[in-house]
Structures are given as structure tokens and as C-alpha cells.
Amino acid sequence: MNRLRLPQRIEDGNAPHKAKTRPPSSFSELGISLAIQNALKAMSIHTPTEVQASCIPPLLAGRDCIGNAKTGSGKTLAFALPIVQKLSVDPYGIFSLVLTPTRELAFQISEQFAILGNSMNIRTAVIVGGMDMMSQALELGNRPHIVIATPGRMVDHLKSSSGEWNLSRVKFLVLDEADRLLSASFVPELTYLFNVLAKERQTCLFTATLTPSIENVANVPPRPGKQKPFIHRM
Numbered sequence: 020m021n022r023l024r025l026p027q028r029i030e031d032g033n034a035p036h037k038a039k040t041r042p043p044s045s046f047s048e049l050g051i052s053l054a055i056q057n058a059l060k061a062m063s064i065h066t067p068t069e070v071q072a073s074c075i076p077p078l079l080a081g082r083d084c085i086g087n088a089k090t091g092s093g094k095t096l097a098f099a100l101p102i103v104q105k106l107s108v109d110p111y112g113i114f115s116l117v118l119t120p121t122r123e124l125a126f127q128i129s130e131q132f133a134i135l136g137n138s139m140n141i142r143t144a145v146i147v148g149g150m151d152m153m154s155q156a157l158e159l160g161n162r163p164h165i166v167i168a169t170p171g172r173m174v175d176h177l178k179s180s181s182g183e184w185n186l187s188r189v190k191f192l193v194l195d196e197a198d199r200l201l202s203a204s205f206v207p208e209l210t211y212l213f214n215v216l217a218k219e220r221q222t223c224l225f226t227a228t229l230t231p232s233i234e235n236v237a238n239v240p241p242r243p244g245k246q247k248p249f250i251h252r253m
């Protein structure tokens with residue numbers, strides 16, 4: 020006699036349509052590579068947070084993204100994981116620029132990249148105010164893959180660079196703490212940076228506070244046929 024098959028929704032406790040839309044609950048389901056999953060395990064990170072589960076797939080698929088989630092919800096890895104994963108397929112020039120409003124945040128972000136990229140020879144440079152310009156200029160000349168910077172110091176370097184590096188190949192721009200970066204005090208620097216950055220790139224903005232200016236910046240630069248940014252709201 021055939022074994023009675025229970026309908027799926029009873030077997031797994033979910034309605035079939037809910038089962039399909041359930042957010043991914045592992046980094047492997049999100050499409051994160053085995054090498055990176057191993058680096059995460061070494062950090063005792065096993066399950067993606069909500070903002071990670073939501074933003075990583077569209078970022079890996081090449082979309083722009085706004086991630087709105089409260090402090091401590093894991094926004095750094097929501098952009099760092101797609102950057103590190105995409106980097107391995109396109110390692111030429113400065114691949115990613117991560118802008119952040121303070122030195123302290125820049126160093127915190129750089130620590131996470133250092134752990135993730137440990138086995139992958141990823142070069143990062145932290146370019147922030149209050150540190151030696153000369154040694155930073157040498158680091159920039161050493162063709163880092165990822166630059167984590169505060170806007171003012173990044174602009175200082177662009178203005179004094181003799182041209183051995185530039186931002187024209189940046190494929191992945193991050194504005195972390197975007198609400199603070201878009202405050203009036205950073206407008207001149209951000210305008211300068213937006214003018215020298217490659218237009219064909221992904222842009223993602225992460226913030227604990229969603230403001231209309233964040234949604235506007237996510238649409239810059241407009242390109243024919245460009246998809247609207249994916250927005251994760253808290």
C-alpha cells in the first residue's frame with residue numbers, strides 16, 4: 020500500500036507560498052561562497068541577520084541597494100560579504116570605495132574586511148583624517164582593492180595625487196551611515212567624489228535612519244534601463 024503523503028504545508032508547518040518566500044536562513048542559501056562561509060564560521064557567525072538576508076542577494080545580483088536597519092544589526096557584513104565575493108571575480112584596480120563619517124567606523128569596517136579577506140590576499144587601505152598623508156598616499160599607490168575612507172581625506176588625496184591611481188574603476192560604492200554622510204557638512208566632499216567616480220557602478224547605502232535624500236542619492240547616477248534600488252526597510 021502507498022504511504023500516505025501529507026500535503027507539504029502540514030509536513031513543514033508552512034503554507035506552500037510562505038515556504039517559497041521565507042527569507043534565506045543560511046549564508047549558503049544567500050549565495051555566499053564556501054571560502055567566505057568558513058571565514059564567517061571563524062568569526063562565530065553562522066546565521067545571517069535580517070538586513071543581511073535581505074540585501075545580500077540583490078547586491079550579488081548587481082542591484083543598487085538601501086539597507087535601513089538599526090544599529091548593531093549587522094549592516095557592515097551586508098555590504099562587506101558581497102564586495103569580497105565579487106572582488107574575487109574582478110580584482111583590477113580600486114574595486115570598492117566605502118565611505119563612512121568617522122575614523123573609528125572606518126577602522127571597525129576595515130577589521131571586518133581583514134578577517135574576511137584573510138585567506139584571499141585582499142588589500143585594503145584606510146584613508147582617514149588625522150593620520151599621516153604620506154603613508155596613506157603610498158598605500159593608495161599600492162593598488163588596494165578596497166578603500167575605506169572618510170570623505171574629506173579621500174578628497175585631499177584625489178587633489179594631491181599625481182595620477183598613479185584613481186577612482187574610475189570603482190565598481191562598488193558604499194555609503195555607510197548614509198544619513199550622517201548626507202548631512203550638509205559632507206556635501207562638498209561627496210559632490211566632488213560623485214564627479215570622479217565611475218558612473219557604471221553599484222551603489223549601496225546603509226543607515227539606521229531612512230531620509231528622502233538617501234532615496235534620491237540611490238538613484239544617482241541615473242542610467243537608461245537602470246533598475247530602481249532594492250530597499251530593505253526596518
Ligand code: ADP
Pocket residue numbers: 063064065066067068071088089090091092093094095096
Ligand atoms: P551595524 O552596522 O548595523 O550597526 P555591525 O555591522 O557593526 O552593525 O555589526 C554589529 C555586530 O554584530 C558586530 O560585532 C558583528 O560582528 C556582529 N554580527 C554581524 N553579523 C552577524 C551575524 N550574522 N550573526 C552574529 N553576529 C553578527
Ligand code: MG
Pocket residue numbers: 094095195196
Ligand atoms: Mg554600521
